[in-house]
Amino acid sequence: MSERPKLRRPWDQDVADCMWLARLTDKVRLHLTGNLNEDFEPFFGHRLATDGAFIDFFEIELKDLIAVVQSEPTNDQAVTTWFLQQPGATPDQIKTWNDEAFDLGKTGKPMARAFSWARRKYYGGTNADPGVVSVFSGIAWDEGYLDEMPDSV
Numbered sequence: 001m002s003e004r005p006k007l008r009r010p011w012d013q014d015v016a017d018c019m020w021l022a023r024l025t026d027k028v029r030l031h032l033t034g035n036l037n038e039d040f041e042p043f044f045g046h047r048l049a050t051d052g053a054f055i056d057f058f059e060i061e062l063k064d065l066i067a068v069v070q071s072e073p074t075n076d077q078a079v080t081t082w083f084l085q086q087p088g089a090t091p092d093q094i095k096t097w098n099d100e101a102f103d104l105g106k107t108g109k110p111m112a113r114a115f116s117w118a119r120r121k122y123y124g125g126t127n128a129d130p131g132v133v134s135v136f137s138g139i140a141w142d143e144g145y146l147d148e149m150p151d152s153v
Helices: 021-033 050-058 062-071 076-084 091-103 112-122 135-143
Strands: none
Touching: 021 050, 021 062, 021 076, 050 091, 062 076, 112 135
16 A cells, blocks of 8 residues: 555544545545545545545535635635535534534444445454444544544544
């Protein structure tokens, strides 16, 4: 696996107080410069990956987020302003997303099937670290900061 540029943690809320948006913004920036890791590029914006779950939940268009980041490449505030203007990005929706984000991939929750596949393929299957129980914990394990997972998991 090649060296990966650092992405913000999945639970980071630096952009619009919304989990995943900071990380997705980082991924857009890397994608635009051709520096998104080859391991991430196939899943960038994919409807079955976390990007897709986020995009669907908030009813936004990836192409619109890309356009904002392209016009303001280092400005998180521009992303925040754009995001909060989207009809699906209400304070209640953001709270619901944040409240449920740590459960993405768990049995009976959104992304359960995709996470089950990823757990087998990337996270060791039946030999996976017992802390890898969701999308966020799988990412944290893969990127080497599982011990930083917030207690609310």
